[in-house]
Amino acid sequence: xxxxxxxxxxxxxxxxxxxxxxxxxxxxxxxxxxxxxxxxxxxxxxxxxxxxxxxxxxxxxxxxxxxxxxxxxxxxxxxxxxxxxxxxxxxxxxxxxxxxxxxxxxxxxxxxxxxxxxxxxxxxxxxxxxxxxxxxxxxxxxxxxxxxxxxxxxxxxxxxxxxxxxxxxxxxxxxxxxxxxxxxxxxxxxxxxxxxxxxxxxxxxxxxxxxxxxxxxxxxxxxxxxxxxxxxxxxxxxxxxxxxxxxxxxxxxxxxxxxxxxxxxxxxxxxxxxxxxxxxxxxxxxxxxxxxxxxxxxxxxxxxxxxxxxxxxxxxxxxxxxxxxxxxxxxxxxxxxxxxxxxxxxxxxxxxxxxxxxxxxxxxxxxxxxxxxxxxxxxxxxxxxxxxxxxxxxxxxxxxxxxxxxxxxxxxxxxxxxxxxxxxxxxxxxxxxxxxxxxxxxxxxxxxxxxxxxxxxxxxxxxxxxxxxxxxxxxxxxxxxxxxxxxxxxxxxxxxxxxxxxxxxxxxxxxxxxxxxxxxxxxxxxxxxxxxxxxxxxxxxxxxxxxxxxxxxxxxxxxxxxxxxxxxxxxxxxxxxxxxxxxxxxxxxxxxxxxxxxxxxxxxxxxxxxxxxxxxxxxxxxxxxxxxxxxxxxxxxxxxxxxxxxxxxxxxxxxxxxxxxxxxxxxxxxxxxxxxxxxxxxxxxxxxxxxxxxxxxxxxxxxxxxxxxxxxxxxxxxxxxxxxxxxxxxxxxxxxxxxxx
DNA sequence: AGCACGCCGACT
DNA sequence: GTCGGCGTGCTC
Numbered sequence: 001x002x003x004x005x006x007x008x009x010x011x012x013x014x015x016x017x018x019x020x021x022x023x024x025x026x027x028x029x030x031x032x033x034x035x036x037x038x039x040x041x042x043x044x045x046x047x048x049x050x051x052x053x054x055x056x057x058x059x060x061x062x063x064x065x066x067x068x069x070x071x072x073x074x075x076x077x078x079x080x081x082x083x084x085x086x087x088x089x090x091x092x093x094x095x096x097x098x099x100x101x102x103x104x105x106x107x108x109x110x111x112x113x114x115x116x117x118x119x120x121x122x123x124x125x126x127x128x129x130x131x132x133x134x135x136x137x138x139x140x141x142x143x144x145x146x147x148x149x150x151x152x153x154x155x156x157x158x159x160x161x162x163x164x165x166x167x168x169x170x171x172x173x174x175x176x177x178x179x180x181x182x183x184x185x186x187x188x189x190x191x192x193x194x195x196x197x198x199x200x201x202x203x204x205x206x207x208x209x210x211x212x213x214x215x216x217x218x219x220x221x222x223x224x225x226x227x228x229x230x231x232x233x234x235x236x237x238x239x240x241x242x243x244x245x246x247x248x249x250x251x252x253x254x255x256x257x258x259x260x261x262x263x264x265x266x267x268x269x270x271x272x273x274x275x276x277x278x279x280x281x282x283x284x285x286x287x288x289x290x291x292x293x294x295x296x297x298x299x300x301x302x303x304x305x306x307x308x309x310x311x312x313x314x315x316x317x318x319x320x321x322x323x324x325x326x327x328x329x330x331x332x333x334x335x336x337x338x339x340x341x342x343x344x345x346x347x348x349x350x351x352x353x354x355x356x357x358x359x360x361x362x363x364x365x366x367x368x369x370x371x372x373x374x375x376x377x378x379x380x381x382x383x384x385x386x387x388x389x390x391x392x393x394x395x396x397x398x399x400x401x402x403x404x405x406x407x408x409x410x411x412x413x414x415x416x417x418x419x420x421x422x423x424x425x426x427x428x429x430x431x432x433x434x435x436x437x438x439x440x441x442x443x444x445x446x447x448x449x450x451x452x453x454x455x456x457x458x459x460x461x462x463x464x465x466x467x468x469x470x471x472x473x474x475x476x477x478x479x480x481x482x483x484x485x486x487x488x489x490x491x492x493x494x495x496x497x498x499x500x501x502x503x504x505x506x507x508x509x510x511x512x513x514x515x516x517x518x519x520x521x522x523x524x525x526x527x528x529x530x531x532x533x534x535x536x537x538x539x540x541x542x543x544x545x546x547x548x549x550x551x552x553x554x555x556x557x558x559x560x561x562x563x564x565x566x567x568x569x570x571x572x573x574x575x576x577x578x579x580x581x582x583x584x585x586x587x588x589x590x591x592x593x594x595x596x597x598x599x600x601x602x603x604x605x606x607x608x609x610x611x612x613x614x615x616x617x618x619x620x621x622x623x624x625x626x627x628x629x630x631x632x633x634x635x636x637x638x639x640x641x642x643x644x645x646x647x648x649x650x651x652x653x654x655x656x657x658x659x660x661x662x663x664x665x666x667x668x669x670x671x672x673x674x675x676x677x678x679x680x681x682x683x684x685x686x687x688x689x690x691x692x693x694x695x696x697x698x699x700x701x702x703x704x705x706x707x708x709x710x711x712x713x714x715x716x717x718x719x720x721x722x723x724x725x726x727x728x729x730x731x732x733x734x735x736x737x738x739x740x741x
Numbered sequence: 742a743g744c745a746c747g748c749c750g751a752c753t
Numbered sequence: 754g755t756c757g758g759c760g761t762g763c764t765c
Contacts, residue, residue: 019765045764059765064765065765143758
C-alpha cells in the first residue's frame with residue numbers, strides 16, 4: 001500500500017496548481033483513494049485538499065513531510081469525482097496530472113472571472129481627497145496609489161488594481177474594512193442562445209422509437225451498460241434522445257449531449273430549445289472563456305438539465321448525471337489531439353461508471369470499435385432501421401474510372417455523371433459534388449488498373465516523398481518511386497492530385513452556364529462563411545455545390561437529386577488502419593444527401609476500386625456486411641479493436657536525438673517485455689515528420705491486452721523521467737490512434 | 742490564496 | 754528604538 005499521497009490544495013488557482021506530498025497515517029490508508037477530499041495541515045493552518053496520486057516514492061524531504069489529518073467524508077462531490085476522472089485519464093492516456101486536470105476542470109477561467117470583481121470608492125469625494133492627503137503624508141504609498149486611481153475612476157476592476165497598480169489583496173481588504181471602498185462581484189450569466197419560449201410539445205414516438213426508449217430506460221435501471229443505437233439517417237434518433245433526456249429530468253437527473261462541432265447547427269439547437277426551453281445550454285468553440293465557465297456554473301447550480309456541445313462538454317459539472325449521449329459517435333473529433341489524448345467515448349463511459357449514469361452512443365455508421373463492443377455484449381445494441389417517413393433509399397451507381405480511361409475519357413467527371421448533371425441543370429434541380437480530400441497527401445496509384453503502391457509489411461499505402469522515394473509511415477519501409485505499374489505495366493501511374501479548386505475549374509469548363517459554389521477550408525476560413533454558403537445553396541442561388549467532407553453533414557437540401565462522389569477511393573489509401581471505415585462512412589453519408597425532398601435521389605460513386613467492400617457496402621447501404629469484412633481485416637492485421645495499439649512519439653529539434661530516443665526505447669522494451677504476443681514496429685518517421693523544425697519519430701506497439709500497453713506507457717514514462725538530464729526530447733502517447741500524430 | 746518574515750521610513 | 758506598512762517567498 002502506498003505510503004505517500006500527492007495532494008492538490010486548491011484546484012482553482014494557477015499559483016497553487018502543484019502537488020504537495022503528505023504521509024498517509026496507517027489507520028486511514030485503506031480509505032484513501034484518488035480524488036478523495038482530505039484535511040491536511042498547510043503552513044500554519046489546516047485546509048482541505050484533493051488526493052491526486054498515491055505513491056511509494058518520496059518526492060520531498062521525508063523529514064519535512066506531514067501527515068494527512070483526516071478523510072473528508074462529506075459525500076463525493078463533483079470536484080473529487082473529476083479529480084478521480086483526471087487520474088483515470090492520466091493513467092490511460094499518459095501525460096501529467098496537471099494536463100489531465102486542466103482538461104477536466106477548466107476552473108482557471110472561473111477564478112479569472114471572479115477576479116474581475118469590481119472595486120468601488122464609497123467615500124464622498126472631499127473626504128476621499130483629504131484621506132489621500134493624509135495617506136501621502138504618512139507615506140502609505142500603496143493605499144495612496146489606490147485611492148488616487150479611484151478618485152480618477154470611481155469603479156475599477158480588481159484585476160487592474162492588483163496587476164497594474166501593484167497593490168496586494170491585503171491593502172484592498174484593509175481599505176474595505178475602513179469603509180473606504182467596497183468590492184462587488186459581478187455575476188451575470190450570459191446565455192449564448194436567446195431564450196426561447198418552451199413550445200407545447202406534442203410529438204409522439206413511433207413504435208420503433210418507443211421500443212428503443214423503453215430498452216434504454218430498462219437498462220439504465222439495471223445494468224447501466226453503454227447503449228449503441230444504430231439508426232439509419234432519418235430514423236429519428238434525436239427524438240429518442242429528447243425523450244430520454246425528458247425522462248431523466250423527470251427523475252431530477254441531468255444529461256449531456258455531445259455532438260461533433262460541425263453538426264451543431266441552428267436547426268438542431270432549436271429542436272432542443274423548443275422542447276426544453278431555457279433548461280438547455282449550448283457550448284461551442286465561439287463562446288468566450290467567461291461565457292463557458294458561466295455555463296458550467298449554471299450547470300453546477302442546477303439551473304439547467306441539458307448541456308449540448310462538443311467533446312469538452314463532457315466535463316459539465318452536473319452533480320446528478322442521468323445520460324451522456326454521444327451523437328455521431330463514429331466521428332474522429334471525439335478524440336482529443338492534445339495531451340491527454342483522450343477519447344470522449346471511453347472517457348464518457350468512465351465518468352458514467354463513476355456517477356451511475358448511462359452512456360448512449362448513436363450513429364448511422366457506428367465505429368467498428370463500438371459495434372465490436374456491442375457484438376461482444378459490452379454494449380447494448382439497439383437498432384432503428386426504418387426511416388420515419390419511409391422515403392426510399394437513393395438509387396446508387398458505381399462508376400469504374402478505369403473503364404473511363406479505356407474509353408479515352410480523361411475528364412474528372414465520368415460520362416455517366418456528366419450526362420446526369422446535364423439532366424439536373426435542365427430540370428432546375430441541384431447537384432452536390434463531393435471530393436474526398438482525406439488522403440490527398442500523396443499516395444501513388446495506377447489510373448489504368450487502380451493498383452495502389454502499398455507497404456508489404458503494413459498494408460497501408462506508401463507515401464510519395466520529394467526525394468523520389470516511397471515511404472511507409474508505420475514501419476519506415478522505403479523503396480524507389482515506380483514509373484510503370486507493377487500490376488498491369490501501364491505508365492499512367494502517379495500521385496492523384498486534385499483539390500476542390502482544380503475541380504471547380506474543370507466543372508466550370510464543362511458546364512459554363514451552371515452557377516457553382518465551392519466549399520472547402522479556403523472558402524470557409526472567415527467566421528460565418530460556412531453557414532452562408534450552405535444557406536445560399538439551400539436558397540437555390542447555385543446549381544452545383546462542390547466540397548469536401550464538410551458538405552456531407554447536417555443540412556438537408558430538398559432540391560438536391562444528384563450526389564456525385566468524384567473519387568471514392570481516395571480515403572482508402574491514407575496510411576491508417578481506419579481507411580476503409582472512413583471511406584464507408586463518408587460514402588454512406590454522402591449518399592444520404594440525395595433525395596431528401598419529394599423527388600427521388602440518385603448517387604454516383606466514381607472509383608478505381610469498384611470491388612472494394614467499403615464501396616460496395618456503401619452502395620447497398622449494408623452496414624452489417626461492411627462490419628463483417630472490416631472486422632475480419634482488423635483481426636487478420638491485428639489492429640484495434642481486436643488488438644490494441646500504442647503509438648509513442650519522440651520529438652526533438654535534433655533528428656538524430658529523436659531517432660536515438662525512439663531506438664533506445666524500442667531496444668529497452670524488447671529486453672524488458674518478455675511477452676511474446678507484443679508486436680513492436682518502428683521507429684519510423686511520423687506522418688508529418690517535421691513540424692516547426694521539430695523532428696518526430698514514432699514507435700508502435702500492438703497487443704491484444706490494453707493493460708499491457710498501459711504498462712509499456714508507464715515504463716516509458718519512467719525511463720524518460722530517469723534520464724531527464726540534458727536531453728531536449730518530449731515523448732507523447734496515443735492509444736488506438738484515430739487521427740494520427 | 743494566505744501567511745510570516747525582513748526591510749525600511751516615521752514617530753514617541 | 755519600535756511601530757506599522759509593503760514586498761517577497763514559501764507552503765509538503
